[in-house]
Amino acid sequence: MRRMFFVGAWMLASALLAATPAMAEIRIIQSPGGEVGPFLDLFEQVxxxxxRVVIDGPCLSACTLVLSIVPGERICVTKRAILGFHAARSVDRRGRFYAEPEASDxxxxAYPGPVRNWISRHGGLSSRLLLLKGRDLAAIYPRCR
Structure with a gap:
């Protein structure tokens, strides 16, 4: 059965779609990220x-943990794929963000070597969002067929 997970603006939702017996896949269409825990649980299940994971749109922040959990040979990207990376951070009870350098490290x-290298070449993880897309992304992960 073909399953597609739609990761929306503020929640992680799943829907079962038409059967495709040849290969089941998870399709990431849009994910702004969010709390790490649900993403870890989802990607461990995957x-x-x-x-197979098809990245077919923005996969930002915690969504990029898919790269650390699902084997790289089961990940492909479309022309619409964008991966967004930033340093780990937490929010206190007053809603203030603070850096988590040990978590960022x-x-x-945990990211695959080519992803780590790309992040390092682009200044490392910081509060600024780094976007990996286009040719740079296609040099690391294959295009989906």
Whole structure:
């Protein structure tokens, strides 16, 4: 059965679609990120399922953890794919953001080597959003067929 996960503006939602017996896939269409926990749970389930991940739009922040959890040979990108990276941060009870340098280091080390290298060449993880797309992205992950 072909499954597509639509990651929307503020929530992670899934929907079952038409059956495609040849290969099941998860399609990331748009994800602004969010709390890390739900993304870790989802991508661990995807890793265990054996499904392929198609990145077909913006996959920002916590969504990029897919690269650390699902084997790279099961990830492909479309021309619309954009990966967005920034340093880890938390929010206190008053709604103020603060940096989490140890978490940022751990996340960076968990990314595959080519992604880590790209991030390093573009200034490293910081509060600024780094966008990996186009030719740079296609040099790391294959285009979906």
């Amino acid at each position: 890793r265990e399922s054996g499904e 751990a996340v960076l080390q």
